Structure formats: C-alpha cells, structure tokens
Amino acid sequence: MTGGWPDHLFLVGCGNMAGQMLARWIACGLDPARVTVLRPSGRAVADGVTVVADYPAALPRGTTILLGMKPYQIAEVARALAPLCTADTPIMSILAGTTLNELRSRFAAATDIVRAMPNLPVGLGQGVVALFTDDRTSPAARSHIDALIAPLGLAEWMADEMLFNRVTALSGCGPAFLFRFVDALARAGEAIGIPADQAARMALATVQGAANMAAGAQVSPAALADQVASPGGMTREGLNILDADDRLLVLLTDTLAAARDRGEAMARGG
Numbered sequence: 001m002t003g004g005w006p007d008h009l010f011l012v013g014c015g016n017m018a019g020q021m022l023a024r025w026i027a028c029g030l031d032p033a034r035v036t037v038l039r040p041s042g043r044a045v046a047d048g049v050t051v052v053a054d055y056p057a058a059l060p061r062g063t064t065i066l067l068g069m070k071p072y073q074i075a076e077v078a079r080a081l082a083p084l085c086t087a088d089t090p091i092m093s094i095l096a097g098t099t100l101n102e103l104r105s106r107f108a109a110a111t112d113i114v115r116a117m118p119n120l121p122v123g124l125g126q127g128v129v130a131l132f133t134d135d136r137t138s139p140a141a142r143s144h145i146d147a148l149i150a151p152l153g154l155a156e157w158m159a160d161e162m163l164f165n166r167v168t169a170l171s172g173c174g175p176a177f178l179f180r181f182v183d184a185l186a187r188a189g190e191a192i193g194i195p196a197d198q199a200a201r202m203a204l205a206t207v208q209g210a211a212n213m214a215a216g217a218q219v220s221p222a223a224l225a226d227q228v229a230s231p232g233g234m235t236r237e238g239l240n241i242l243d244a245d246d247r248l249l250v251l252l253t254d255t256l257a258a259a260r261d262r263g264e265a266m267a268r269g270g
C-alpha cells in the first residue's frame with residue numbers, strides 16, 4: 001500500500017457501481033496505472049487504466065480485488081479468480097445478497113474478505129458505504145479498506161451481517177427510491193397545473209436544498225418539517241395527507257422490506 005492506495009487494484013466488472021467508485025478514487029489521486037479492470041467487453045474505462053477481457057496468469061504483488069460484477073456471476077468469476085489469490089490478497093465484494101460465508105468458501109486462500117455496499121453518489125464523494133467482515137480479516141486489512149472507502153462518503157461498519165440486506169435496502173437502493181420521489185414530486189406539480197419543465201426543475205432543486213439543509217441542521221428532519229408548517233397554513237394540510245395512517249411511513253417500510261427480502265432470497269440462491 002502507498003499513500004492509502006493499494007499497490008494494485010484489480011476490478012472484476014466496472015459498470016454503473018464499480019465505475020462510480022473508480023472514478024472517485026482516480027479523482028482523489030489513485031494512479032490509473034495501478035488499476036486493472038476485467039470486463040468481457042474490453043471497452044476502455046478511463047485514461048491510463050488497463051482493461052483486460054480475460055484473466056491474467058497472475059496478479060501483481062500487493063493487489064486488492066474489487067468484485068463489481070453481478071451477483072449471479074460469482075461462481076464463474078471465482079472459478080477463474082480464486083487460483084490467483086493468496087493469503088495476501090484482500091478482496092472487497094459489492095455483490096448484493098452474497099454472504100461473507102459464500103465468499104470465503106469460493107476464495108478459500110484469501111484471508112481478508114470484506115463485504116461493502118456502496119451507493120451511486122460515491123462518485124461525488126457523497127455516497128454511503130456499509131461494510132462487514134469477520135474476525136479472520138486482519139485489523140491491517142480493515143484499516144486498508146477504511147482508507148480506500150474514506151473518499152467515497154459516509155462509511156458504516158455493520159456489527160452483524162444480518163443487517164446487511166437491511167442497510168442495502170436503505171442506502172444501497174435508496175438513491176433509486178429518492179429519484180422516484182423527485183420524479184413523483186415533479187409529476188404531482190404538473191398534475192396540479194405547473195408547467196412540466198418548471199415542475200421538474202423546482203422539484204429537484206427543492207429536494208437538493210432540503211437535503212443539504214437537513215444535513216447541516218442541529219435538529220432532526222422531523223423537526224424541520226414542523227418549521228416549514230405554519231399553524232393553520234398550507235404545509236400542515238399537505239403533511240396531514242402524508243401522515244394520515246402513517247401513509248408515507250408504511251409505504252417506505254413496505255418498500256425497504258421488499259428490497260431486503262429480495263436480498264435474503266438472493267443469499268439463499270434465488
């Protein structure tokens with residue numbers, strides 16, 4: 001490791017998610033010459049990054065692996081990659097619903113294996129990354145992963161792997177739920193008569209400003225909502241709709257539970 005970066009980073013898959021991570025690392029100083037991406041298309045990733053369409057005969061000394069392909073590809077990938085791994089090859093997996101036990105059984109020679117669950121805003125350094133490992137992973141490897149994740153945003157180690165599908169539902173999938181919310185806010189504005197393009201711009205700017213304000217506030221988002229709502233005013237009438245029978249809370253709880261359950265089914269091989 002040099003300056004917090006691995007001597008070499010080997011990415012298996014570099015699509016939407018791993019691509020955002022890599023873009024942020026390079027923006028923060030990772031030398032692209034230290035990066036190899038394996039992707040079947042062989043398509044270029046970024047200036048200076050080596051792209052290969054097949055596995056090399058060996059990995060350079062000091063390689064950290066990032067598993068960034070789709071979860072169902074783990075068997076095929078492990079068959080080719082596991083023989084290249086040694087006890088000194090840290091592996092970080094972002095595969096949803098793929099347990100640490102499964103990773104350990106597929107990469108038996110590796111000692112340091114960490115599950116990470118990022119979300120797309122890591123590309124801006126404003127992401128959330130949940131992390132989990134077990135006692136076999138060394139403290140030095142944990143520190144190495146901490147240093148690698150730090151430029152991506154908020155990092156949270158989970159005490160129990162049981163939580164992993166739950167936090168994946170909240171923060172891993174969360175950007176999609178928020179994008180839906182922004183879209184619905186804009187379309188609701190349009191439905192009450194605001195021109196569509198203005199509704200879209202104003203919905204997005206409102207969500208952005210409100211999120212930034214909540215992030216810097218001394219009080220909770222729930223208290224901030226009450227600050228917007230003047231007694232007897234317009235906001236209270238709107239909140240009464242969202243709050244009736246805990247409508248929004250129930251909707252979001254059902255949403256997260258469905259995503260969590262899918263992660264658990266994937267972990268069972270579904």
Ligand SMILES: NC(=O)C1=CN([C@@H]2O[C@H](COP(=O)(O)OP(=O)(O)OC[C@H]3O[C@@H](n4cnc5c(N)ncnc54)[C@H](O)[C@@H]3O)[C@@H](O)[C@H]2O)C=CC1
Pocket residue numbers: 012013014015016017018019038039040041068069070071073076077094095096117118119120172173
């Ligand atoms: N998209 C998201 O917001 C998040 C995704 N993830 C996880 O990230 C992983 C990738 O998801 P996305 O980036 O969304 O998918 P994607 O489809 O954009 O990227 C998949 C990548 O895998 C590569 N690939 C395809 N076949 C391969 C093979 N046989 N061997 C090696 N690489 C292969 C593709 O070239 C592509 O670069 C998944 O495991 C997912 O659970 C985790 C958190 C958030």
Ligand SMILES: O=C(O)[C@@H]1CCC=N1
Pocket residue numbers: 096168172173
């Ligand atoms: O949809 C998925 O399975 C992945 C996990 C979190 C976001 N995308």
